[in-house]
Amino acid sequence: MIRDLSWIDPLYLVLALRWTLGLTVLALLGGAPLGLIVAAVGSMHRPAARWLARGYVGVVQGIPLLAWLFLFFFGFPIFGIEVPAWLAASFAFSVYASGFLGEIWRGAIQSIPRTQWEASVSIGMSYVEQLRHVIIPQAVRIATPPTVGFMVQLVKNTSLASVIGFVELTREGQMTAAATLAQLPVYLMVGALYFVVCYPLTTFSRVLERRLHGVR
Amino acid sequence: MAFVELRSIRKQFGDHVVLSDVDLSVEKGEVIAIIGRSGSGKSTLLRCVNGLEAIDAGDVIVDGVHVNDAKADLRALRARVGFVFQSYNLFPHLTVERNITLGPVIVKGLSAADAAALARQALRRVGLEDKAGAYADQLSGGQQQRVAIARSLAMSPALMLFDEITSALDPELVGEVLRVLEAMAREGMTMLLVTHEMNFARRVANRVLFMNGGRIWEEGPAAEIFGAPRTEELRNFLGAVLN
Numbered sequence: 001m002i003r004d005l006s007w008i009d010p011l012y013l014v015l016a017l018r019w020t021l022g023l024t025v026l027a028l029l030g031g032a033p034l035g036l037i038v039a040a041v042g043s044m045h046r047p048a049a050r051w052l053a054r055g056y057v058g059v060v061q062g063i064p065l066l067a068w069l070f071l072f073f074f075g076f077p078i079f080g081i082e083v084p085a086w087l088a089a090s091f092a093f094s095v096y097a098s099g100f101l102g103e104i105w106r107g108a109i110q111s112i113p114r115t116q117w118e119a120s121v122s123i124g125m126s127y128v129e130q131l132r133h134v135i136i137p138q139a140v141r142i143a144t145p146p147t148v149g150f151m152v153q154l155v156k157n158t159s160l161a162s163v164i165g166f167v168e169l170t171r172e173g174q175m176t177a178a179a180t181l182a183q184l185p186v187y188l189m190v191g192a193l194y195f196v197v198c199y200p201l202t203t204f205s206r207v208l209e210r211r212l213h214g215v216r
Numbered sequence: 217m218a219f220v221e222l223r224s225i226r227k228q229f230g231d232h233v234v235l236s237d238v239d240l241s242v243e244k245g246e247v248i249a250i251i252g253r254s255g256s257g258k259s260t261l262l263r264c265v266n267g268l269e270a271i272d273a274g275d276v277i278v279d280g281v282h283v284n285d286a287k288a289d290l291r292a293l294r295a296r297v298g299f300v301f302q303s304y305n306l307f308p309h310l311t312v313e314r315n316i317t318l319g320p321v322i323v324k325g326l327s328a329a330d331a332a333a334l335a336r337q338a339l340r341r342v343g344l345e346d347k348a349g350a351y352a353d354q355l356s357g358g359q360q361q362r363v364a365i366a367r368s369l370a371m372s373p374a375l376m377l378f379d380e381i382t383s384a385l386d387p388e389l390v391g392e393v394l395r396v397l398e399a400m401a402r403e404g405m406t407m408l409l410v411t412h413e414m415n416f417a418r419r420v421a422n423r424v425l426f427m428n429g430g431r432i433w434e435e436g437p438a439a440e441i442f443g444a445p446r447t448e449e450l451r452n453f454l455g456a457v458l459n
Contacts, residue, residue, distance in 0.1 A: 118268060119305035119364075123319035123371055124295030133318060137309045 005182040010189055016172030017193050023158045026090040031097025038102025040131055043109045060099025065160055068092040073164040089161040100150050108143035109135055141209060148205035152198045169193060219244045219406060225274030227260055234260045235430045247407045249417035252427035258410045262377050266297045295323050298368030298376040302383050304360040306352040312363050313348040316370045338366035342396050358389030365396055378409035414457055418442050426450045
């Protein structure tokens, strides 16, 4: 049954944006700490550690996000664990984010001159202390633009979670468009909502970059 | 045992032998200048003392710690051995004060207040007490190098290693850094310094090592090394640098 587009539809789209943002936040909560570990292990002296991180990143980046979603959604039930779509999606997006963030951050860490490692190790600091107090604070500045760029991608990629039945902004838009046949206005609204989230992120990244002290 | 003992150490990068059969003992309070052409292995020798470079054979023993033993507590050793680099290597994201307090707070577990007092004291010794709030890029090369020295001093080291610390400085800034070194030497600090400042080495060092081809080619009191070189190589080297 076809109905007219009404004032309630934009409201539903805005409400659906919650799930887009919620999934993004969960993906970052899981992906960022894991990514930090991947970056730290990938920057170690020991070749075995670097290989381990490289292997992980290779596997995560080499498997499509869609496959990760199916893997978690249909994989858990095999072990007798039923997971709701949002949880399966959170796992999939966390793994996905950890692979990309880990690689971005490893690159940023390795762009810090070797002399900074030498100066900090020479006052007796451990590897983790060096990372925490000397290397990462300087790497943050370099990592900020690509990290925010990835976050913007992440916001938009959450639409893929609709394949396992997770209703977020894009899926809500599809359903509204199907019910009203007002495709263009609906997708314009969907696009505008993504823009409202992503554009401030990019602007914020520039502000951050300016504020951080580093190798100038 | 001497405070620093190098026993027939050997170091190579690939096929290139950088150090071979280097023996050295350094007693507490000694000031030793290491001179030689670039590529003679003097910087590598210094870097082997605190384990920045691993050696391929021999033994490095500092304050009883076998530096190349896998079980050695290098962190604890490095907290007692200061290292100052040619390119200063200050932490650019931290103020001068935080550069200096980082080691005492993180490595030694001092309180922020105690570390700050230590930093003020160290900055006074290098004549930069008014620069505590500055960042490295707001300082001249000579000032940055003095901060780097203060950063090491704040760890109360038992040994200081200096790797050509005036080589990157404009000539008019060398004096202020050397004066700090001289004061430390007078106070009895054990120091190993790789340097191209021959006059300084002659004035301050108890002993001078001349390195050539990865070996300690000649060694002795400053007066002997500069006044009566025994080998052709040292004579040539001195002839080249003193003119």
